[in-house]
Amino acid sequence: MKWWVSMPKIELHAHLNGSIRDSTLLELARVLGEKGVIVFSDVEHVIMKICFYSDDRSLGEVFKLFDLIHILTTDHKTLTRITKEVVEDFASENVVYLELRTTPKKNDSIGMSKHSYMEAVVEGLRAVTTVDIDFDSHKFNTQDSLNSIAMNDACDRTKRKRIHVRLLLSIDRRETTEAAIETVKLALEMRDLGVVGIDLSGNPVVGEWKTFLPALKFAQKQGLYITLHCGEVPNCQEVQLMLDFLPQRIGHAIFFEEEEWRQLKTSKIPVEICLTSNIKTESISSIDIHHFVDLYNAKHPLVLCTDDAGVFSTSLSNEYKLASTAFGLGKREMFELARNGIEFIFAGDEVKQDLVETFDSAAKKLN
Ligand code: 5GP
Structure with missing residues (x-):
């Protein structure tokens, strides 16, 4: 097994619906096509593009x-x-801690509230059987299963793979202040079910910072952790306001001016780096000029992430391989980069300690 697959990894920026398996997406489209809900031939080419090209x-x-x-x-x-499939897919490539984010959605026509949306997600966590999962209490759900995914090289502390999962609720930039506050209240209600924080995402050219600020302030006051999609498009004023807010992490950090780089580095706010996503969305023209290099050399807190493993046809292992090749970093440097991620997770000390042990155990086998 290649080292970028076998080594333990931490995923902190993965959108649930962006991480869907290609095969599942195609199957769902076929079924809805048969039911007459969609015209399969209209969407097939779009999905095939995601899946195969x-x-x-x-x-x-x-x-x-x-x-x-x-x-x-x-x-x-x-x-x-x-949810079940996404968790099992990450675990199968030795992701030992996953923060999965999703936007709770309301759809009256099918009796879906934001609350019932999240209950369905949590049900997906409960349905995980092929790996041991902890998602709420640092106690692993260790159901035995015949189709248990085989033990791997780097994290053989137990026979089965094990993964800690925590949830972030996303506020979509299309939402109103009231809708954003509803999401934060839901996150607070679901703290016992593994919800640890709030994310702000969605189309960066839509919506204004002042719309989301009351909800984010409320979340911050209540002790929820916050991560913001920041600087995905040029918008100096918003980037400045986001950095002033002092979130626990930010995602992407692409269109920063000199002053914002300086402020970011001083603040030491960890950055979730999504290489493939940035290249495929043409937000960055070439990997050689990716800001990873400058931040890495400045020893700024960084973590490699997938963003949308399904939509961008990637995996966390692939992101590690890509960074290693593109930036000339060796196995040990990549291992340290992965291990550093422990510091930036939103779960508590018990989980952090468990991850330290997992990485220590894997380090002994690193040659
Ligand atoms: P979901 O929240 O439905 O589980 O995951 C998909 C949603 O995540 C998208 O509709 C979008 O709001 C958000 N998202 C996924 N990828 C990106 C990204 O690269 N940038 C931003 N700003 N939002 C994203």
Whole structure:
């Protein structure tokens, strides 16, 4: 097994509906086509593009794609299924801690509230059987299963793979202040079910910071952790306001001016880096000029992430391989980069300690 697959990894920026398996997306489209809900031939080529050609598409096109994915996935049963599959997929490539984010959605026509949406997601966590999962209490659900995924090289502390999962609720930039506050209240209600924080995401050219600020302030006051999609498009004023807010982490950090780089480095706010996503959405023209290099050399807190493993046809292992090749970093440096991620997770000390032990154990086998 290649080292980038076998070594333990930490995933902190993964959107549930963006991480859906290609095969599941295609199957869902076929079923909805047969039921006459959609015209399969209309969407087939779009899905096939995601699944098999994986070509680049602008950030705007990606958001149109999400609208299509949501038509296919937003019912309770499907959410449960894709949550289970996404967790099992990450665990199969030795992700030992996953923070999965999703936007709770309301759809009266199928009796879905934001609350029932999240219940379906949590049901998906409960349905995980092929790996041991902890998602709420640092106690592993260790159901035995015949189709248990085989033990791996780097983290053989137990026979079965094990993964800690925590949830972040996303506020979509299309939402109103009231809707954003409703999401924060839901996160507070679901703290015992593994919800640890709030994310701000969605099309970066839509919505204004002042709309989300009351909800984010409320979340911050209540002790929820916050991560913001920041600087995905040029918008100096918003980047400044976001950095002043002092979130626990930010995602992407692409269109920063000199002053914002300086402020970021001083603040030491960890950055979730999504290489493939940035290249495929053409937000960055070439990997050689990616800001990873400058931040890494400045020893700024960084973590490699997938963003949308399904939509961008990637995996966390692939992101590690890509960074290693593109930036000339060896196995040990990549291992340290992965291990450093422990510091930036939103779960508590017990989980951190468990991850330290997992990485220590894997370090002994690193040669
Ligand atoms: P979901 O929240 O439905 O589980 O995951 C998909 C949603 O995540 C998208 O509709 C979008 O709001 C958000 N998302 C996924 N990828 C990106 C990204 O690269 N940038 C931003 N700003 N939002 C994203």
